[in-house]
């Protein structure tokens with residue numbers, strides 16, 4: 027059966043590994059021409075090579091606001107239009123007490139998790155609205171509703187991201203442009219490498235975390251609903 031999104035286009039941030047790579051894999055397999063964004067070109071190109079001819083790359087450091095706007099504009103020029111889907115996935119996850127969080131780390135976390143997504147939405151939403159369809163997916167977190175120690179910068183960014191999504195959803199209601207927040211619990215990706223959760227008390231072992239493909243399945247489900255259905259928010263946790 028042909029996928030309902032075959033032939034569509036997407037931009038996915040943080041696409042070189044983890045959840046962003048799994049989302050890119052799901053979209054390209056469904057026939058979506060997918061522009062993958064991450065910082066390190068080598069890893070990004072290798073990730074895209076694994077996904078075949080529907081995968082395209084645009085290296086960009088999301089802490090650099092001007093670079094984000096340039097990347098958005100180049101992708102739109104290449105497509106001749108705003109993408110059909112934007113998946114704001116890239117995220118920094120510093121696990122540091124508030125006292126030990128440097129202003130630079132706090133700022134970088136806000137840049138990658140909140141301000142770069144805003145810049146991309148701002149770049150593409152007008153074109154989506156004019157066309158009468160589009161879908162903006164935000165990858166949130168359990169931390170967008172729950173406070174955990176050492177999550178000062180992360181929880182602030184994820185809560186801001188959720189609030190931004192909720193406002194966006196209200197502003198887009200009735201426009202044909204959809205907005206979905208997909209908020210996973212702990213998911214076994216390299217984001218956990220500095221934490222080493224298998225050997226640290228208070229964290230779930232990797233075997234009890236979600237898989238990156240579980241989150242990608244949820245994204246694929248949200249973007250393949252009939253056009254009159256908006257998946258406002260999905261929260262995923264390990265059973």
Ligand SMILES: NC(=O)c1ccc[n+]([C@@H]2O[C@H](COP(=O)([O-])OP(=O)(O)OC[C@H]3O[C@@H](n4cnc5c(N)ncnc54)[C@H](OP(=O)(O)O)[C@@H]3O)[C@@H](O)[C@H]2O)c1
Nearest residue numbers: 040041042043044045064065066088117167212213215217
């Ligand atoms: N894993 C979890 O437990 C979990 C749970 C809930 C929510 N999430 C959320 O899910 C999203 C993805 O997480 P993940 O676990 O897949 O992370 P990950 O494995 O660490 O991957 C992060 C991705 O973001 C890119 N990235 C990081 N900094 C960047 C920057 N400055 N500019 C551009 N790209 C950048 C990385 O590539 P480069 O390093 O090459 O830039 C990589 O592609 C995040 O928003 C995270 O908060 C994760």
